[in-house]
Amino acid sequence: MSVIGVLTAGGDCPGLNAVIRGLVVRAHENDDEVLGILNGWEGLMEGHVEMLDNHAVEEILPKGGTILGTSRKDPYVHGDGYESVARTLKRNDIDSLVVIGGDGTLRTALRLGEDGANVIGVPKTIDNDISGTDFTFGFDTAVQIVTDAIDRLTTTAEAHNRVILVEVMGRTKGWIATYAGLAGGAQAILIPEVPYDIEQIAALIRRRHRHGKNYSIVVVAEGIEPPEKVTLQKDVFGFDRLGGVAYQLAPVIEELTGYETRVTVLGHLQRGGTPSAFDRVLATRLGAKAADLAAEGQHGTMVAMRNANIVGVPLAEGCAEIRGVDDELFSVAQSFFG
Amino acid sequence: MRIGILTGGGDVPGLNAAIKAVVNRAAEHGHEVIGLRRGWAGLLYVNPDDPASLEEFSQPMDPNWVRTIDRSGGTVLHSSRTHPGKVKASDVPDFLTPPDGAQEPYDFTPHAIDVLEAYGIDVLIPIGGDDTLSYGLRLHQEGVPVIAIPKTMDNDVHGTDYCIGFSTAVTRGVEFIGNLRTSTGSHERIAVVELFGRYSGETSLITAYLAGVDRAVISEVPVDINRLADYLTADRAANPSQYAMVTVSEGAVVEGGEMLLSGEADAYGHRKLGGVGEQVGSMLKEVTGIHIINQTIGYLMRSGSPDSLDLMVANNYAVMATDLAVEGQSGRMVALKGGTYTNVPISMIGEGVKRVDVGEMYDPETYRPNIRHVGGKPMFLY
Numbered sequence: 132m133s134v135i136g137v138l139t140a141g142g143d144c145p146g147l148n149a150v151i152r153g154l155v156v157r158a159h160e161n162d163d164e165v166l167g168i169l170n171g172w173e174g175l176m177e178g179h180v181e182m183l184d185n186h187a188v189e190e191i192l193p194k195g196g197t198i199l200g201t202s203r204k205d206p207y208v209h210g211d212g213y214e215s216v217a218r219t220l221k222r223n224d225i226d227s228l229v230v231i232g233g234d235g236t237l238r239t240a241l242r243l244g245e246d247g248a249n250v251i252g253v254p255k256t257i258d259n260d261i262s263g264t265d266f267t268f269g270f271d272t273a274v275q276i277v278t279d280a281i282d283r284l285t286t287t288a289e290a291h292n293r294v295i296l297v298e299v300m301g302r303t304k305g306w307i308a309t310y311a312g313l314a315g316g317a318q319a320i321l322i323p324e325v326p327y328d329i330e331q332i333a334a335l336i337r338r339r340h341r342h343g344k345n346y347s348i349v350v351v352a353e354g355i356e357p358p359e360k361v362t363l364q365k366d367v368f369g370f371d372r373l374g375g376v377a378y379q380l381a382p383v384i385e386e387l388t389g390y391e392t393r394v395t396v397l398g399h400l401q402r403g404g405t406p407s408a409f410d411r412v413l414a415t416r417l418g419a420k421a422a423d424l425a426a427e428g429q430h431g432t433m434v435a436m437r438n439a440n441i442v443g444v445p446l447a448e449g450c451a452e453i454r455g456v457d458d459e460l461f462s463v464a465q466s467f468f469g
Numbered sequence: 470m471r472i473g474i475l476t477g478g479g480d481v482p483g484l485n486a487a488i489k490a491v492v493n494r495a496a497e498h499g500h501e502v503i504g505l506r507r508g509w510a511g512l513l514y515v516n517p518d519d520p521a522s523l524e525e526f527s528q529p530m531d532p533n534w535v536r537t538i539d540r541s542g543g544t545v546l547h548s549s550r551t552h553p554g555k556v557k558a559s560d561v562p563d564f565l566t567p568p569d570g571a572q573e574p575y576d577f578t579p580h581a582i583d584v585l586e587a588y589g590i591d592v593l594i595p596i597g598g599d600d601t602l603s604y605g606l607r608l609h610q611e612g613v614p615v616i617a618i619p620k621t622m623d624n625d626v627h628g629t630d631y632c633i634g635f636s637t638a639v640t641r642g643v644e645f646i647g648n649l650r651t652s653t654g655s656h657e658r659i660a661v662v663e664l665f666g667r668y669s670g671e672t673s674l675i676t677a678y679l680a681g682v683d684r685a686v687i688s689e690v691p692v693d694i695n696r697l698a699d700y701l702t703a704d705r706a707a708n709p710s711q712y713a714m715v716t717v718s719e720g721a722v723v724e725g726g727e728m729l730l731s732g733e734a735d736a737y738g739h740r741k742l743g744g745v746g747e748q749v750g751s752m753l754k755e756v757t758g759i760h761i762i763n764q765t766i767g768y769l770m771r772s773g774s775p776d777s778l779d780l781m782v783a784n785n786y787a788v789m790a791t792d793l794a795v796e797g798q799s800g801r802m803v804a805l806k807g808g809t810y811t812n813v814p815i816s817m818i819g820e821g822v823k824r825v826d827v828g829e830m831y832d833p834e835t836y837r838p839n840i841r842h843v844g845g846k847p848m849f850l851y
Contacts, residue, residue: 196655283769291549
């Protein structure tokens with residue numbers, strides 16, 4: 132019998148609770164115990180833990196959020212690194228530390244592993260851009276939310292003969308924009324990895340409208356370069372009027388096309404709510420695999436999906452440079468532009 | 470008899486269901502329906518002497534053509550905010566010249582009536598909010614038979630308790646707020662949710678009431694940020710999950726500020742709104758030091774398929790309007806009064822404004838919905 136500690140760090144992501152449930156139930160099958168560490172790294176530094184039995188994870192599968200809470204604290208930034216977490220690990224006889232988090236959190240876990248902790252990573256991001264795994268849980272849910280929004284906004288765009296820019300998450304990589312744009316039949320998709328020519332996008336919209344389709348949906352990843360020569364207006368209190376690159380693009384597209392252009396920023400709606408069936412299954416399998424890796428003493432690893440199999444890979448692979456949309460996928464999306 | 474139908478102003482879920490029901494009901498009576506495309510714009514931009522333009526702005530409809538349209542939101546006839554009685558010089562089509570000595574904006578109502586005659590329309594059914602229907606009233610006064618159907622996601626047309634689209638808009642608001650709770654709670658933040666609602670705060674107030682949101686800022690009551698910040702800080706501390714939520718109408722103002730408008734005014738004198746949620750969020754962050762989740766629901770509120778209630782009202786309004794049209798009535802608006810389907814003079818839309826009764830439904834001190842009395846109120850409380 133061994134003791135597994137588990138924590139969730141960083142942003143909220145649909146499926147976090149499903150991972151915790153998968154881990155807890157499988158660990159008990161393996162005759163291991165699980166301690167939940169509250170509020171991310173902060174709880175590990177301050178010793179806030181609670182026993183997770185199977186009862187504690189009943190009914191949490193469909194719930195968004197995380198029953199363990201999360202924080203943006205980091206032991207190497209807000210503490211003395213490994214020293215600041217070693218006390219909690221030792222006092223609770225934690226043999227394996229399962230860390231559920233994004234690439235930043237996984238890098239912290241890797242460093243703790245090098246400094247002496249027995250870590251196992253579970254990659255978490257709705258952006259799907261962590262290296263070493265084909266998919267991350269939460270991504271499918273976010274894509275479904277954006278696709279639903281595109282479907283709904285299409286009727287509004289058509290009713291008013293408008294261009295609607297749908298701004299989605301993706302600061303450096305455009306996975307959500309590409310998948311949801313493809314799924315929603317968007318007329319153009321702008322992502323950070325692929326430079327765009329605003330004149331070309333406008334020409335494509337103009338051509339489409341000339342041929343009788345008087346509306347267009349353009350999906351914009353939040354991290355694309357803003358168009359040149361844009362000044363943000365200030366309001367009476369001196370705050371910038373509306374952030375978001377789509378708000379900067381809209382007047383430019385309106386001017387170049389002559390069509391009314393409106394903006395919808397999906398923002399936090401993309402990571403809230405209940406996980407999709409795909410994400411529940413993926414998250415549960417990742418959680419169970421993490422329990423198995425702990426039982427086998429395979430530390431310094433990360434659970435991942437590779438070619439539809441759930442496997443353990445070196446944690447360092449998940450900490451490599453984040454992964455962009457591949458050319459094949461984006462070229463398929465591009466075939467449907469206009 | 471030939472019935473003309475058009476949709477004006479912002480789209481709402483349920484418009485297509487209403488169009489379908491008008492076509493089917495008319496067909497039962499043996500009458501035909503022609504759709505006028507892009508709201509009142511058709512009546513301005515059609516040249517009655519040019520068959521191509523007559524075709525461009527019209528859509529003949531029969532039960533087969535409308536069979537599937539009720540399954541989606543938006544409007545198959547498209548919409549506009551054109552007002553043929555108030556036309557800017559830059560919007561006047563080439564084939565028209567303003568009347569001698571007339572001042573901008575120009576009144577092209579005589580031309581609009583010519584267009585209706587060219588289409589052979591005997592009675593017109595406009596579906597719209599108070600702006601769109603106000604021009605319906607004008608045409609009625611000019612002798613054109615008109616039966617109006619009220620729609621708006623704000624539910625603010627005077628003379629009826631209910632307008633098509635309101636229920637779905639509130640349903641969407643409640644649903645999205647529910648989805649934002651997990652993120653807001655996981656990060657222990659304050660969520661500021663901006664909702665559509667120009668001069669009236671119904672959508673913010675009713676959505677907050679139904680979604681159990683901590684505080685609601687409405688267009689009618691300027692908000693004191695320091696007071697709101699104190700309340701939200703206390704709400705957050707009292708919540709076991711350590712978060713708080715507030716809804717904000719897009720037309721709301723911060724005390725000492727003004728309505729956030731952008732762009733040029735349209736033909737009805739309205740400019741685009743938006744940005745107050747971000748503003749309130751930035752100010753709350755500054756005062757409280759607590760991280761904010763800013764979310765604008767915006768166009769998503771009126772997008773997508775209608776809910777059952779909007780399907781119900783859209784179908785019944787359409788049936789009632791068609792029957793009135795066939796009976797040869799004019800100048801009526803179909804309505805709900807005291808829970809009962811009825812019709813009222815269309816002139817009622819101009820005789821008052823429909824707003825949240827702040828004293829009855831809202832506490833301006835605590836920024837909370839406060840429904841003092843329910844008995845005797847219409848289903849949606851106003």
